[in-house]
Amino acid sequence: MTKKGHKKKLKLKIKPLITILVIILVAFLSYTYINNITIKNIYITGNEITTDKEIIEIAGIKDYPKLYKLNKKQMKKNINELPLIDEVKINRNIFGKITIKVKESKILFYYSYNNKYITSTGESIDDRENYYGYATLINFTPDTIFDELIVGLNKLDYNIVRMIDRFEYTPYKAQDGTLIDESRFTLYMNDTNQVVIDTVNIRKLNDYMQIYASLGMDNVKGTLYLDTITEENIYFKSYDTQAAEQAAREEKEKEAAEAAAAANEPTTEVIAR
Secondary structure, three states: OOHHHHHHHHHHHHHHHHHHHHHHHHHHHHHHHHHOOEOOEEEEEOOOOOOHHHHHHHHOOOOOOEHHHOOHHHHHHHHHOOOOEEEEEEEEOOOOEEEEEEEEOOEEEEEOOOOEEEEOOOOEEOOOOOOOOOOEEOOOOOHHHHHHHHHHHOOOOHHHHOOEEEEEEOOEEOOOOOEEEOOEEEEEEOOOOEEEEEOOOHHHHHHHHHHHHHOOOOOOOEEEEOOOOOOOOOEEEEHHHHHHHHHHHHHHHHHHHHHHHHHOOOOOOOOOO
């Protein structure tokens, strides 16, 4: 074999070896780089009430640790422990960016009976500094009706829900005490009007702004009755009318009481002497 042929074979053997060494070196450097990347940017989306600070602290990344030493499964578990968090997704890249996408449940109202906030998932959570401006359910409501209320409120535009200042459970009974509508509530709106609604017809509240405009409820305040099943009837009674009717009832009751008292007075007999 000539020297030329020997050199050619030697070159052919060295080339793949160099290639392998380069690949190993690149892999080693990449591994070293990736494992030493620290978090440089944190992006949090989807949170409206839960603060970025709360999420960062419970996720354990407030000190910007090494990116690929994070336990994503544990981070998700920790973040899910926050009261309003329903879902968590975590993404990271080799440039030190970590993105945390969360989905929050909404706060529907504050329940004064147990001093808890009630969420759209039906969960009861404790009061916190950043929970404010929500409607208050001011009295006890039976469990079955309470669950129906949560389902009904979830069918409403959330902007309508936020227009409620407070509300109370007011089941409708006949004069003899017969229960006619056990799922009725009276809502006191932020605009000072009242709405009587039940869980069967609660979706009608989505039309509140249209009804408000059509009846001129910005000028004439009163009570809107939406607790009827028929769609044709929208019944509104102004506060002035209610006050006049109440005064008339009180006057009638007073007259009836005076008549009853007069009828029961003993007759004085005058004896001539």
